[in-house]
Amino acid sequence: MIGLTTFLGEIPRVSPRLLPDGFAQRSVNAKLERGALTPFRKPALHQTLGADAKTIYRLESGAWLSWNADVDVVPGPVAADRLYITGDGAPKVRFGSTTWDLAVPHPGNARPTVGLRGMNEFITADSTEILLAHGRTNTSAGLGVTISISVQFNTATVSITHPTGLTTAQAQTLVNGLRYRAGGTALVSGQRTVRIIRIKDNGGQTLDANRNKIGSDTRTMDDVGTIVTVIGTAGTPDPYTLPPAAPQSGGNVSGQNDPPTLTTTGLNPSYSAGDAAVAMFSGTAIDTVEASQTIIQLDVQIEGLANAIIDPNTMQSITYAYTWVTSLDEESLPSWISAQVLWSPGQNVRVSNFATPPSGRGIDTIRLYRSNTSASGITDLYLIAEFPVGTGFFDDTVDEIPLQEPLPSLEWDQPPAGLTGLTAMPNGMMAAFAGREVYFCEPYHPHAWPSKYVITVDAAVVGLVAFGSTLAVLTTRQPYIVQGTHPSTMASEKAEVDLPCLAKRSIVDMGYFGAYASTEGIVTVDNQGARLVSQKLWTQEQWRLLGATTMVCGQHNGRYIMSYDGPGAPLQRRCAVVDLTGDQPYVVQTDWTPDSFFYHRGVGKLFFLQERRAIYEFDAPAGAYATMVWRSKPFVSPSFTALSRIRIDAADAGGSVFEVRIIGDGLQVHAVTAKNRIVTLPAKRMSRVYEIEVVSDFEVFGIWLGNSVEELAAAAA
Known part of the structure; x- marks a missing residue:
């Protein structure tokens, strides 16, 4: 007797006669997940x-x-x-x-522009304008003088030097050409006290403790100056409380031999928003006293600057960067770092020149970050503000805006x-x-x-x-x-x-x-x-x-x-x-x-x-059953026999196709369409090798092929 109660798929590697029980020579559209022979449903x-x-x-x-x-x-x-x-x-x-x-596009090298808010103040020397900001330096194209700026509190010292010296005529022209200008978002009303505090020529020498020759003829002055009155923009309040002016030193530098002299007339000009730079001195006369000497240094001091609160004890160097953010809250790589700005408590910083992002990526926000250095000396960037794309500038009230989370996208x-x-x-x-x-x-x-x-x-x-x-x-x-x-x-x-x-x-x-x-x-x-x-x-x-x-x-x-x-x-x-x-x-x-x-x-x-x-x-639950084909391994009998009875247990509900084929020695000898009962097979021919092939869209639970009713009944029980 042949009994099939477990149905599995193909093993192409194994010769059909050597297949383990339950495996198939051919299996098409059969869903073999529960032991029974179940057709897949049609897609x-x-x-x-x-x-x-x-x-x-x-x-x-x-x-x-x-x-x-x-x-x-x-x-x-x-x-x-x-x-x-x-x-x-x-x-x-x-x-x-x-x-x-x-x-997400990023600003790249479009670094922001930074400056102390309110107004920027400039001095022009030898037709070269320079910002009155600590650490600035420039060299004029005309006389080739070097102009260096140092600031402490609200006082700037402008040092004008020349490596070989200017003639007195050139030096007089330079002083008469000194000019002041202010610019920015809103001028801060007040007075700027401008003094020429030091002049030096290349003559004379001072001996140090070892009698080495050092120094040059230098004269310091107390009262050679002018007052520049700055008229603020109408209706704009002055948000600054200016610290007191730095004290002035007086007298000639001791031990010098015939230091140069300087007299001039202070013009006491007024300056209003939008004006051209105003002259501050005229009629300057300079004398080196000793012939053939040249002027190698002039120092000018400007007190009362609106933003130049450089306190060595609290001064910080800060920088800024910004990112672009999309409507999906995707943040870009940051811009390049801004130039450093020297900031002291009480000052505000204006950050501007934000690049316009490209269209087509939904970028609608700018996030602005400010640097901060920890006690351990590590500098990071921290979020301080978020504002819409298209904003022209942001005024950072450093004392009032707290640092938020650190910049996350530095390496994004x-x-x-x-x-x-x-x-x-x-x-x-x-x-x-x-x-x-x-x-x-x-x-x-x-x-x-x-x-x-x-x-x-x-x-x-x-x-x-x-x-x-x-x-x-x-x-x-x-x-x-x-x-x-x-x-x-x-x-x-x-x-x-x-x-x-x-x-x-x-x-x-x-x-x-x-x-x-x-x-x-x-x-x-x-x-x-x-x-x-x-x-x-x-x-x-x-x-x-x-x-x-x-x-x-x-x-x-x-x-x-x-x-x-x-x-x-x-x-x-x-x-x-x-x-x-x-x-x-x-x-x-x-x-x-x-x-x-x-x-x-x-x-x-x-x-x-x-x-x-x-x-x-695939295998849609609501789909009709597909027609499956499943063919067993060959069953080899030791002698020729004619198997005469078959029982097929199958589902009553299904589709429209149900046929079980009996193949003997390679030829189909029977085709059975009845299920759930014992069927007597007509005697046709005897075979040694039997195969069973199912073509059906009904689920099949078991197949038994033998010679007697009792044999099949016992097997199916």
Whole structure:
């Protein structure tokens, strides 16, 4: 007697007569997940696309996206419903119905302009204007004098020097040409006391304690000066409380021989907003006393500056940078750092000259950062303000605006244009690759792909698959296992097995492991490494006929589904379900020819694309049963016999096709359509080798073939 109560799939590697019990020579459209012989349900058509496609993706709304390219689509680890896409040109992000390039433009070298707020004050010497800011220096084009500025509190000292000296006539012209100008957002009313405090010629020398000759003839002066009255902009309040003027020294420098003399007339000008620079002195007379000597230094002191509160005890050097932020709260790399500004408590800083971002990326906000140096000497940038793009300037009231979080995006590089293979990982991470380099995004910031996280492998990457905190990097050589919970802690190890990945689209996330097509068969990879799992299914010769380089694969109920170009000419697309769940894997063929798969994890459904436009649901619950074909292994009797009775237990409900064929010595001898009862078979011919083939769209639970009613009744009990 022959009894079939367990139904399994094909093992192409094993000769049909040597198949273990329950396995099939041929299994088509059979869903063998419960032991019974159950047909798959027919695919249900969900949508027909208007253009050819190679990749499909189903939105939560049920709508479909498609691309005529090999594209990777991953939902973002962010609060909003965003999709991240690689393979369709440069990496992209989709929100709602809008798609942007993923890379966020950044200001680059468009550094901001900084200056103390309210007004900037300038002095002109030898037709060269210079800002009255601490540490500024310039050299005039005319006489070649060097103009240097030092500031303390609200007093600036302007030192004008010449390496070989000016004639008295040149020096007189220089003093008469000194001019004052103010500019900025709002002039601060007040008086500027301008004095010439020191003049020095190249004659005379002073001896030091060792009687070495040092110094030159120098005279200091107390009362050689002028008053410049600054008239503030009408209606603009003066927000500053000026500190007292620095005290002046007096008298000649002792020990000098005939220092030069200087007399001049102070013009006491007034200055209003928008005026040209005003002259401060006229009728200057300078005498070196000794002939042939030249003037090598003039020092001018300006008291009462509005913003020049440089207190050596509290002075800080601060800088600024800014970033662009999109409507999706994606922050760019920062601009270059601004010039330093020397700031003392009580001063405000105006930051301006923010570059205009390009259109088309949704950039609508600027974030401004200010430097701060910790007690340990580490300088970082901290957020101080956020304002709309198009804002012309920001006035930083340093004393009042607290520092917020540090700049996060200092190393947030843009994704490379050729990035592909996008893969989701835990802890807000994503991975992708370009060439031999594997990239990781900044956790929870999928627009940022810092180069410091890149891992380089020794062969071209074909694709990636993630499971838990492990990423398998599948290459044209050995696979790599990369593990970690943060991009900065990722460690890679090469699996010492020659199992290259032959097709990126054969890579499938199976849950706790990945699977892909290699040179010798199907490989599974997990955090323990990679191993060939299909050696019990196919010989290498058989596997090579399956066109592994053409495979497009998916998964359904834990089974690996592969679509491929079968052998022969013309090429025919084929599809098989590979069950890897047991000790002995097996294969079930199908009638469908998918071009692409999409597994919707949220609902546990597998969809596939057929003929480039039609989207179907695989084994759709509402679909009718497909017609399955299942043929048993050959059963060999020691002698010729004519089996005369059969019982087939099958479901009463099903479709319209039910036939069980009895094959003896290669020829069909019976075809049975009755079920759930013992059927007597007419005597036809005797055979030694029997096979049973089921063609049905009904579920079959068991088949018994024998010679007596009692034998079959006992077996089926």
